[in-house]
Amino acid sequence: MPENDRLNGCLDEIELDFVEREATPRLLMKLDIQLHLAGLSRSNTVSIVELFGVNRARSTVHNWVHKAELQPESGRNPDHVAVDETVIQLNNEQYWLYAAADPETNELRYTRLEPTTNSVIAQTFFAELREKHDDDNAVFLVDGSHSLKDACRRHGLNFRYENNGNRNSIERVFREIKRRTTSFSNCFSNAEADTAENWLRSFSFAWNQRI
Numbered sequence: 001m002p003e004n005d006r007l008n009g010c011l012d013e014i015e016l017d018f019v020e021r022e023a024t025p026r027l028l029m030k031l032d033i034q035l036h037l038a039g040l041s042r043s044n045t046v047s048i049v050e051l052f053g054v055n056r057a058r059s060t061v062h063n064w065v066h067k068a069e070l071q072p073e074s075g076r077n078p079d080h081v082a083v084d085e086t087v088i089q090l091n092n093e094q095y096w097l098y099a100a101a102d103p104e105t106n107e108l109r110y111t112r113l114e115p116t117t118n119s120v121i122a123q124t125f126f127a128e129l130r131e132k133h134d135d136d137n138a139v140f141l142v143d144g145s146h147s148l149k150d151a152c153r154r155h156g157l158n159f160r161y162e163n164n165g166n167r168n169s170i171e172r173v174f175r176e177i178k179r180r181t182t183s184f185s186n187c188f189s190n191a192e193a194d195t196a197e198n199w200l201r202s203f204s205f206a207w208n209q210r211i
Contacts, residue, residue: 024054032056033064034206077134078102081109082141082162082170083126083148085117088178090196097177097200098125101170103141108173108204109133113197122151130155141165177203 014030032045042058049056082103087094096117100109110129114121122145130136140159142148152159177200 024049024056025052028052028054029064032061033202078104078138080104080141081135081138083129084143084170084174085122085145085148086174086178088113090193095193095196096121097174098122099170099173100129100135101173103168103170106172107208109135111197111200111204113193113200115193117147119147119150122147123154126151126155126157173207176207 014033016026016029028049032049035045035048042061045061046056046058080103081100083098083100085096085098088097089095090113093115096114098112098114098121100111101107102109110125110132112125112128136157138158140152140157141162142152142159143161143163149159149161
């Protein structure tokens with residue numbers, strides 16, 4: 001998908017309730033948040049507000065994204081939900097990213113970052129996914145992961161093994177996440193896991209806005 005398409009999104013969806021005495025106009029703050037989550041580095045996003053005569057540090061953009069606490073909203077109830085787990089790097093350590101996506105729209109429904117992977121974590125991921133979305137009637141598309149299959153069984157969810165097909169949606173999401181975390185590693189440099197997880201929720205919000 002062209003990079004410009006990632007700029008599509010409704011700035012009105014970005015809430016700035018955390019702002020008290022911020023000198024930067026709110027529209028510029030929303031624009032910088034949207035641009036950064038769409039793919040621009042923090043250096044490039046601060047250069048955007050400089051065009052409007054406002055000078056801000058790169059760390060300021062990071063703080064805006066973090067404090068905005070963006071996350072994907074509950075949407076329609078899809079017939080199928082693709083779930084998967086993959087490894088990403090954080091401070092030279094490996095973390096496991098769990099994610100669920102609507103294969104028809106490519107919309108991210110939920111993400112969770114964990115230091116390891118096992119059946120208990122997979123069950124917790126599904127419990128939180130079910131709490132956020134009413135997906136109990138959906139067919140969950142899983143690959144060969146035994147922990148994801150076991151979690152579906154324990155939650156009484158209908159699931160189907162699928163290595164390609166509709167599951168390609170979540171693979172595309174994972175590729176984009178890995179591209180972003182590799183290209184803009186400064187987002188994760190010396191970051192704690194909860195900070196990275198907050199960034200990933202913000203990324204999910206921006207990803208869904210551009211669909």
